[in-house]
Every structure is written in structure tokens, then in C-alpha cells.
Amino acid sequence: MSVLIKSAAYDPWQVLADFQQQRFGASAAYGATAVFTGTMRDFNEGDTVKAMTLEHYPGMTESQLEQLIDSAKSRWDVIDCLIVHRVGAINPAETIVVTAAWSAHRSAAFEACRFLIEELKHNAPFWKKETLGDDSERWVSENTPG
Numbered sequence: 539m540s541v542l543i544k545s546a547a548y549d550p551w552q553v554l555a556d557f558q559q560q561r562f563g564a565s566a567a568y569g570a571t572a573v574f575t576g577t578m579r580d581f582n583e584g585d586t587v588k589a590m591t592l593e594h595y596p597g598m599t600e601s602q603l604e605q606l607i608d609s610a611k612s613r614w615d616v617i618d619c620l621i622v623h624r625v626g627a628i629n630p631a632e633t634i635v636v637t638a639a640w641s642a643h644r645s646a647a648f649e650a651c652r653f654l655i656e657e658l659k660h661n662a663p664f665w666k667k668e669t670l671g672d673d674s675e676r677w678v679s680e681n682t683p684g
Contacts, residue, residue, distance in 0.1 A: 585672030
């Protein structure tokens, strides 16, 4: 499976290693792997953020993320892609998202990986609620620019 939704903290590097081992084993079918990891920061819009809750629409979210992977595979010569996204309660410094692309060459891997994160950030059905330093909460209506 190329899309994983996680409700608990995870080690992005272990998830990548596990996926790569399961997908490729000892094969040398790829020459490049491009990876993006996104981590929760402790600030946004000039305010301290001490926690975040990420909500999603189960089934629909996974389907849309799979469509992003299919689109990347059709646009670039990539062997496979992976998207891992966190939901639920998240603390600063925890990994929220990982996108990765495997290809024979770096250019396709880089371009596909960037496409995955940019499209995900602008179009995937996730909703963020931040808990600020003063314990007030707010829904995030826009993503920060890339």
C-alpha cells in the first residue's frame, strides 16, 4: 500500500526503510529516492502553537492520496511513491507527513516528490485545529506557502 494514515507518532525513517524493504527487497531497480518530511512547528501566524489536531475523512482521504500517486506515476518515470500522513493529536516536533518517490534517476524522483507534497497541501481533505499558547483554539483555513 502506498498510502498510510497514522494516528500515533511514527519514525519517518523507519517507515521509509520498511516500505523500501517490502517494495524492493534486495533489488536495485531504483537509483534515486527523494523524500520530504513535514514536522509540526511550535508557531504559526506569529503565535505559539502547543498542539494540533488533524482530522480527515476516512476512505475519501486515502482515495485522494492514491490518486495523487497515480498522477505522479503518469507524469514522471517513477517506480513507486509513498505518502504517510498523521491524524489525531500532534505535538511540536512530531512528523506530520512524508512523501517519497523512487526512480531510476534523481530528476524524476525530485519532481514527483515535490508534486506529491504540494498537491497534498493544497487539495487533500485534512482539517487542522491548533491549540495556542494561551489554550485557545483555532481552525487553520490556509496552508502556508511552500
